[in-house]
Amino acid sequence: MKKSVLATAVLATLISSSTLAATVYKADGTEFKVGGRVEFRGDFNADTDGTEIDGTMSDQTRARLNLKGTSEISDGVKAFGFYEVEQKAKDSDEKMKNRYMYAGIDVHGNALSFGAQDMAAVQVSKFSDIGEFTGLQKRIEGSADHTEGVIAYRGNFDALNLQATYKAESSDDSDSYGVSGTYALPMGLKLGLAYSMDQERVDGNTATTNSTDKANQILAGISYALDAFYMGATYSTGDTGNGDNEFDTMEFALAYDITEQVRVQAIYGKDTTDVDGGSDIDREDFVELGGYYTFNRNLKSYVAYKANSADGADDDTIRLGMKYSF
Template identity: 45%
Template sequence: MKKTLIALAVVAAAGSTGAHAANVYSADGTELNVGGRAEFRGDFIGKSENGRITEVDGTMKNSSRFRLNVGGTTQISDTLSGFGFYEGEQGVTSSADNSADKDFKQRYMYAGLQGDFGAVSFGRQDTAAVQISQMSDVTTFTGAQKEFINAGNEQINNTIAYSGNFDALSLKASYIAGDDKNTDGYGISAIYTLPMGLGFGLGYSGGDNGYIGNVKQGSSDALIAGINYTLDSLYLAGTYTTGDSDNKSNEEFDGVELAAVYGFGNGFALKGAYQKTDNKNSGVTTEKSDFFELTGDYAFNKNINAYLAYLVNNLKESSVGAKDAEDTLRFGLKYSF
């Protein structure tokens, strides 16, 4: 694959919302696009629940999902345009539950303005630091680097975001105007990519944790750094995150994620990753995750692909919070439109 194709594959794996969108309307400077995916995901041996992988009770845990997104742009003047985007996701229950209305999730809903200055948007969207976590979030089970604090996570309500691209520099900033008292947050991040394909990313996020009852909680912050490298059909990346989830109660965290993708040029790609994340509370460390992953992905064409991923869980059953830790095997078939 060429560098552009690898870049598109990386973005799609990281949860891109418009890689396959179809243009359904275009007139008088206004466009409307519709996209999404129908994805079967079957987990064997172990199932992922609440950040842990535990033993599958039966033969297979169904983790399938369906996403639908609608996005549009409208030209206001020669230098200014408006845009809007929505995406929702429908999950499934197990066969025994026989329910058709389980786990609906509103992922994105935002509107904004774009011009020579960049883009400013308002609504439920990603915070600034997510572009750094996406550098290594390119395989089946990666993505924990954005989950430590709300101010650095994806799909956050009440977010005001700025995005600007200046040649080799991608700059993002975000502010969360919290619904509840003392829940505001902020973030800033940048990625600079050299002509040789080597990119460096750095981001900082922080915010207040609100109240529990009448007790005001502390504040949280996160520093995230990333590096990636693209060479023809090879993509390599690593990210590191550290910070405080609550400085008042002395809760800290650390996370590292390494990933590699190699495309063979015939539709087949091999992906590998390592992730280790820890929480620390008053000096007591809890392993949140520790695993190796190997995934084989075959694209029949640009719209449909199948993959098989195996996760080797390094957590020991004796670890704090890691009882019944299991490996897992996931088979997926995804149709994107």
């Protein structure tokens, strides 16, 4: 593959958030785009975690705006920057949040970037993270998305994509890092493997005592795409960083495009923590069934049903949504 094509592939991976982003300036090797989306999301019957709703609906509506730019420095060398902010309609301490905010340089398909961005494992966790309630594999800080203070290397080598990320913290011995690789085979099959670590970790979701043990995660994924059919599966295991507590997390996703407008999905997700000296805790255990209808390249509607069997979940969730992308 030509170096210029490699560079384009890396940049597309780095700064793609909306394929509909509008080019507002393009001249002399410099390009600037604006994109985003407005998305109504209403949860009925129960919140995402299965907590029963007292009223009619839990409003999860959100909007995102992103700015992205690239400029050519020399042949095969480009500078790039990306910024994305999200605003939530629901009252919370994080009603307005910067999701991505980074800049970097790409040299013949090898990109180095700095700022708030995805950790390396995300390129593997995306294999199964296609639903409204998925994303279980971002289990520790070292495998999370849109993370602050990250130094990242990303490189494309034909069918092989390699990534390495390091998250710098202000506290001593609390940095995180990750490495990952994906390999795409000609028949539509893709394989992925990632390793992530937090030097210190306190897992507030399952903690019984405050601990500063190291947390780690090994993540494997496989996906297959053929015409209108898609399958993605991921499995990870690791240590929560809280004493000897360990976890096993899995997601299996199937999707099929019935027509150009209609898409159906079925997903299973489970995240179990093995508490040292105690019983296992199912943080997530659900089946998600979803249907999507695309009106045009800008507007999409969907309905998703989450059959929730996690520990502490009171009821199932029904989510209705409509998303306008620009």
